[in-house]
Amino acid sequence: MLDLVIRGATVVDGTGAPPQRADVGLAAGRIAVVGPSIADAARRAIDAGGLALAPGFIDLHTHYDAQVLWDRLLSISPWHGVTTVVMGNCGFSLAPTRPAHRDLLLRTLENVEGMSLDALRAGIGEDWAFETFPDYLDAVERRGVAANVGAFVGHTAIRTYVLGDEATEREATPEEIARMRAVVRESLAAGALGFATSKAPTHVGAAGRPVPSRAATPAEIETLAGALGEAGHGVLQATLGPGLFLDEFERIARATGRPVTFTALLAGMLGPEGHRGVLERCAKLRADGVRVHPQVTPRPLQVEFQMGSPLPFLALPFFASYLAADAAGKRAILAGPELRAELRAQADRGRLGEGLRSTRVVECPGEPALAEQTLGALADARGVHPADVLFDLSLASDLSARFRIGVFNTDERAVAELLTHPASVLGLSDAGAHASQLCDAGLPTDLLGRWVREKGVLPLEEAVRRLTSEPSELLGLRDRGRIAPGLAADLVLFDPATVGCAPLRRVHDFPAGADRLVADALGVEAVIVNGVPIREAGRDVVDPAGPLPGRVLRGGREG
Numbered sequence: 001m002l003d004l005v006i007r008g009a010t011v012v013d014g015t016g017a018p019p020q021r022a023d024v025g026l027a028a029g030r031i032a033v034v035g036p037s038i039a040d041a042a043r044r045a046i047d048a049g050g051l052a053l054a055p056g057f058i059d060l061h062t063h064y065d066a067q068v069l070w071d072r073l074l075s076i077s078p079w080h081g082v083t084t085v086v087m088g089n090c091g092f093s094l095a096p097t098r099p100a101h102r103d104l105l106l107r108t109l110e111n112v113e114g115m116s117l118d119a120l121r122a123g124i125g126e127d128w129a130f131e132t133f134p135d136y137l138d139a140v141e142r143r144g145v146a147a148n149v150g151a152f153v154g155h156t157a158i159r160t161y162v163l164g165d166e167a168t169e170r171e172a173t174p175e176e177i178a179r180m181r182a183v184v185r186e187s188l189a190a191g192a193l194g195f196a197t198s199k200a201p202t203h204v205g206a207a208g209r210p211v212p213s214r215a216a217t218p219a220e221i222e223t224l225a226g227a228l229g230e231a232g233h234g235v236l237q238a239t240l241g242p243g244l245f246l247d248e249f250e251r252i253a254r255a256t257g258r259p260v261t262f263t264a265l266l267a268g269m270l271g272p273e274g275h276r277g278v279l280e281r282c283a284k285l286r287a288d289g290v291r292v293h294p295q296v297t298p299r300p301l302q303v304e305f306q307m308g309s310p311l312p313f314l315a316l317p318f319f320a321s322y323l324a325a326d327a328a329g330k331r332a333i334l335a336g337p338e339l340r341a342e343l344r345a346q347a348d349r350g351r352l353g354e355g356l357r358s359t360r361v362v363e364c365p366g367e368p369a370l371a372e373q374t375l376g377a378l379a380d381a382r383g384v385h386p387a388d389v390l391f392d393l394s395l396a397s398d399l400s401a402r403f404r405i406g407v408f409n410t411d412e413r414a415v416a417e418l419l420t421h422p423a424s425v426l427g428l429s430d431a432g433a434h435a436s437q438l439c440d441a442g443l444p445t446d447l448l449g450r451w452v453r454e455k456g457v458l459p460l461e462e463a464v465r466r467l468t469s470e471p472s473e474l475l476g477l478r479d480r481g482r483i484a485p486g487l488a489a490d491l492v493l494f495d496p497a498t499v500g501c502a503p504l505r506r507v508h509d510f511p512a513g514a515d516r517l518v519a520d521a522l523g524v525e526a527v528i529v530n531g532v533p534i535r536e537a538g539r540d541v542v543d544p545a546g547p548l549p550g551r552v553l554r555g556g557r558e559g
């Protein structure tokens with residue numbers, strides 16, 4: 001007797017093989033049978049005619065470490081077909097943490113997670129129920145979760161655990177490095193999927209200090225990563241920065257024999273064609289059996305700004321006198337004709353124009369209807385130039401209107417190269433982080449809608465492979481990521497003709513009334529985790545307070 005049979009789906013099995021019409025039967029949380037027509041009796045049948053059935057998507061770059069403690073449904077990743085998330089990226093795991101350092105760690109995460117300290121405190125509560133990394137995995141397991149979770153143990157947490165208040169201030173002693181390495185080893189033994197660190201200059205924590213991992217020497221990072229080789233499982237996830245890039249990744253991958261995946265390789269980050277050299281070098285290493293995988297994303301990297309301090313224009317010479325002016329001077333320049341004319345001319349000449357057209361209004365006081373509209377659409381409606389909309393809204397709001405512009409990954413030809421290169425892996429959804437500033441948890445539906453259906457950059461089966469078996473293989477999750485008898489029944493049923501990611505919208509559903517951005521999924525009909533449907537027709541179908549089907553996935557074995 002099957003628990004569930006899905007009939008007549010176009011099965012995209014995760015291996016990259018061409019889609020095939022088939023029935024899929026589930027029993028006891030596993031895929032029991034795949035065939036042209038299943039005759040076995042089943043407790044429930046879903047007619048999937050015309051829909052695609054894929055393995056559940058695996059998101060290997062998320063930051064749900066705190067959120068999972070108050071939101072057992074892990075919204076919003078499952079909305080987009082994600083059935084497995086990996087937390088602890090960039091080194092920001094919540095464990096290990098001593099009681100005395102809890103506040104320090106939360107203040108470190110405050111900026112990184114883009115969440116108010118009040119929300120983090122209210123969400124996690126007084127009783128942390130864990131101190132070590134093994135305790136943390138057990139605590140998540142006990143609470144229950146709708147999707148599967150795996151976690152990296154994070155350098156920032158480990159450094160704070162061992163060095164305390166000095167974690168952001170100084171190099172570690174050899175004795176401290178040895179203690180940190182023992183923590184990595186213990187965490188891997190308990191099931192960490194790897195070790196994560198960051199040297200990114202943008203990772204700024206408590207009191208504006210660099211996050212603790214940024215104070216580490218290359219030798220410290222290499223020593224801690226060495227525990228991966230010793231354990232024989234797990235990956236190094238690293239966010240690149242000064243002193244931590246390809247040479248170091250190659251050395252660590254060779255020394256440990258473990259894969260390295262780094263965040264991120266974005267179009268435009270190293271100049272217009274700079275990504276190519278990185279891809280070629282990683283491909284050569286791969287041919288040599290050394291695995292260094294850049295994480296790539298179909299989504300543009302965006303920053304928010306106000307015209308009082310317009311980050312995207314800092315490097316433009318014709319903005320120099322504007323930047324030097326005080327607030328009254330800035331208003332006068334915005335109201336005058338010269339800077340407008342210059343920005344219009346520059347925009348019409350080059351790539352800046354595309355960036356300006358696609359810039360979105362985040363909020364404009366007094367004009368809520370403008371939120372999430374592009375300057376291009378507003379300019380067309382008003383019969384003016386996008387530069388005029390930018391200046392006029394800023395003037396009308398006394399420079400308080402906020403905008404969001406894509407800074408990297410906006411050149412679609414280059415993004416297509418990144419998305420289709422064999423050395424890259426999909427990553428950087430950053431789901432759960434930057435909650436009030438951005439939301440790229442819809443990476444899978446964006447890929448399937450824009451890059452598969454609309455642009456034809458990837459065939460459906462290849463996009464699905466990159467969302468499923470490729471990350472499962474990298475993470476060592478042996479029984480997920482494909483549709484085949486005996487494997488875990490993590491599945492997503494979607495309509496290839498309508499699947500997509502809706503624009504962002506702001507909601508106030510976080511602890512302490514904090515806000516965040518979310519994006520709805522389009523065309524995702526059902527999401528199944530370990531044989532249990534958790535979403536159907538765009539709605540949750542599990543009781544958030546009841547038993548949930550997600551598991552804590554432990555490296556080196558599967559829990």
Ligand SMILES: [Zn+2]
Nearest residue numbers: 063089090430
């Ligand atoms: Zn991250």
